[in-house]
Amino acid sequence: FWMVNGCWGASMAIHLGMFVAALHPLDHRKFMIVANAIFLRVVLVWPFLAAFLGTVFIEMLRRLHPNLEGMARYHLGIVVPSCPQFGTPEEHAKVEELAERGMTVDDLLDFYRMLLRGEHYRHFDIDATTTDDIVRQVIIPLSRSKRYPGGGAAYATIVSNGVPHIPHKMVTHNWNNRFSHLIAAVFADVMGHQTYSYILTQMRSEKGLELLRKQMRAGLHKSYWICAFSVNQHTGICSVAPPEDSLGHPIRACNCCVEKHHQGPASEMNKFDGLMEYLQCLTPGFGQVIAVDVKFE
Numbered sequence: 311f312w313m314v315n316g317c318w319g320a321s322m323a324i325h326l327g328m329f330v331a332a333l334h335p336l337d338h339r340k341f342m343i344v345a346n347a348i349f350l351r352v353v354l355v356w357p358f359l360a361a362f363l364g365t366v367f368i369e370m371l372r373r374l375h376p377n378l379e380g381m382a383r384y385h386l387g388i389v390v391p392s393c394p395q396f397g398t399p400e401e402h403a404k405v406e407e408l409a410e411r412g413m414t415v416d417d418l419l420d421f422y423r424m425l426l427r428g429e430h431y432r433h434f435d436i437d438a439t440t441t442d443d444i445v446r447q448v449i450i451p452l453s454r455s456k457r458y459p460g461g462g463a464a465y466a467t468i469v470s471n472g473v474p475h476i477p478h479k480m481v482t483h484n485w486n487n488r489f490s491h492l493i494a495a496v497f498a499d500v501m502g503h504q505t506y507s508y509i510l511t512q513m514r515s516e517k518g519l520e521l522l523r524k525q526m527r528a529g530l531h532k533s534y535w536i537c538a539f540s541v542n543q544h545t546g547i548c549s550v551a552p553p554e555d556s557l558g559h560p561i562r563a564c565n566c567c568v569e570k571h572h573q574g575p576a577s578e579m580n581k582f583d584g585l586m587e588y589l590q591c592l593t594p595g596f597g598q599v600i601a602v603d604v605k606f607e
Contacts, residue, residue, distance in 0.1 A: 393591035396584030400575035405584045409592065411466040411540040412477030412533030415500055419523055419530075421469075422493050426516055433559050436514055441492055442485040443555040445538050450548045450564050460568030462544030476593055477535035480586055483601040485538070486556075492536070495601035497522060500529040534599065535589070541578045544568035 395402045425434045431447045433439070453465040466475065479499065483492045490513060494506035503509065512518030523530070548564035555561055571577040590596045 393588050396581070396588060398575055401581065401584070402588075404575060404578065405581050405588050408540065408578060408581055408585050409476060409535075409589055410474035411464050411470075412475035412535050413466050413469070413539045414475060414531060414533045415496070415526060416530040417466075417469050418493060418496060418534070419519065419526075422490075422513065423516060423519055425489075426513075426519065433557055435557065436490045436510075437488065438557060439489050440486055440556050441483065441489045441538055443557065444489045445485070445543060445547075446551055446555060446561045447559070449538060450543050451562075453543065454564070454566060458568075460544065461566040462542065462548065462564070462568045464542040465539045467542070475533045477533045477540075477589065478593060478595070479532075479597045479599050480535040480589065481599045481601055483536070484603070484607055487601070487603040487607060491603040492538075492601045495599060496534055496536070497526065499534075499599045500526045500532060535585070537582075542568070545571050545577070546579050 396405045425431065425444070425448070428434065430452060431444070433447075434444075449465045450462075453468050454462050455468055457463075458467070481492070481496060483495070490510060491506070494510045494513060497509045497513075498504070498506040501509070509522060512522050544564065544566050545568055548566060548568075549570065551561045551563040553560065569576075573580065586598070
């Protein structure tokens with residue numbers, strides 16, 4: 311192949327030389343101008359234009375479909391690197407399912423704005439409401455859906471309409487800490503901040519929240535794995551609830567028909583080690599965010 315290609319190129323060069331030699335001297339300058347224009351177009355302009363348009367197209371796809379890489383292995387037949395299996399095949403299948411439930415920054419902003427407006431939980435207090443309160447009072451009720459077996463699914467599944475979202479990072483946090491601190495820690499990571507005091511100040515109003523949205527616009531597509539959103543609470547804790555939340559407001563236990571799994575291969579509450587190992591293999595640059603509240607808890 312290389313020999314044939316080399317001979318063909320040499321033949322073209324000889325014919326071109328013969329053509330130039332046969333030109334009238336007055337036509338040499340015109341030919342050189344045209345030849346240089348063609349050379350620049352083929353060698354510089356076309357490759358640059360193709361690279362530019364390709365970059366724009368990929369960036370648009372990345373913003374419109376932030377989880378395209380994760381969806382590719384299901385819809386495009388792309389083979390992804392083989393990752394170590396966690397436990398039995400049934401346990402690993404559950405890990406793969408959990409790994410598809412990232413929450414995008416855009417969805418987190420919408421969820422928090424809903425709380426600020428007093429929707430679904432009018433007692434929300436940025437300085438007092440805990441993550442456990444939000445799970446019991448908001449996430450579990452809003453993740454009830456007849457579209458899923460038993461009438462419930464993970465909140466991340468509900469907001470994504472079942473489209474897989476492979477997370478960029480996993481968030482470690484304490485359910486007894488303030489929910490606002492958890493979200494502020496995620497936003498701080500998006501913006502590259504080490505602390506979230508400024509962000510928490512902006513989160514006290516919708517105007518400040520929209521300012522944060524603009525400041526994070528380049529990272530709105532990023533997704534985070536947060537157990538409160540990413541675990542299907544209907545397979546574990548939804549039916550057993552304390553009588554009231556941390557602020558003294560009553561909690562209504564969920565009466566869905568989703569089968570509960572607190573242990574075993576089908577459980578979603580004992581797969582975190584395998585999940586982190588799997589996501590580290592699956593997602594380039596995968597990391598962990600440790601959300602610590604103002605009391606360093």
